[in-house]
Amino acid sequence: MTGTNPGDRPTPLMTGVPALDRQHEFLERLLSEFSTELAYGFASSKVDEFLTDLLLYSSYHFATEEATMKSSRYRGFIRHKREHDQFRARVQAFAATDHHGRTNPAEIARFVKAWLERHTHQSDLVFAATLRPPHDS
Ligand SMILES: [Fe+2]
Numbered sequence: 001m002t003g004t005n006p007g008d009r010p011t012p013l014m015t016g017v018p019a020l021d022r023q024h025e026f027l028e029r030l031l032s033e034f035s036t037e038l039a040y041g042f043a044s045s046k047v048d049e050f051l052t053d054l055l056l057y058s059s060y061h062f063a064t065e066e067a068t069m070k071s072s073r074y075r076g077f078i079r080h081k082r083e084h085d086q087f088r089a090r091v092q093a094f095a096a097t098d099h100h101g102r103t104n105p106a107e108i109a110r111f112v113k114a115w116l117e118r119h120t121h122q123s124d125l126v127f128a129a130t131l132r133p134p135h136d137s
Pocket residue numbers: 020024061065120124
């Protein structure tokens with residue numbers, strides 16, 4: 001289990017698909033920077049910026065994955081897309097709460113970290129495995 005302290009890098013979220021791994025690394029970096037701001041007590045003033053960047057970049061990343069799934073006729077597309085949509089909805093809900101001044105930056109960081117690790121380590125890995133050619137035996 002990794003924490004959210006400065007310099008405490010989360011577990012790499014590797015699918016083995018270079019484009020997706022680069023995008024996962026960027027999402028991880030956004031979270032890492034926010035976690036550092038949280039640790040130093042600056043996070044409250046950065047919530048809006050973090051959620052905006054997270055929503056924009058995750059939408060771009062999800063669109064990349066979903067386009068790849070469509071072109072490869074991935075059978076788990078609908079279920080996987082639902083997880084993406086639920087994440088976006090939760091981030092938007094955090095942003096709406098922030099506009100009323102009632103967000104908890106630590107709760108946001110915990111949610112994003114847990115979601116990225118769970119989704120990427122499970123759903124994304126299952127999908128990425130279908131893109132790799134089978135091993136010769
Ligand atoms: Fe992903």
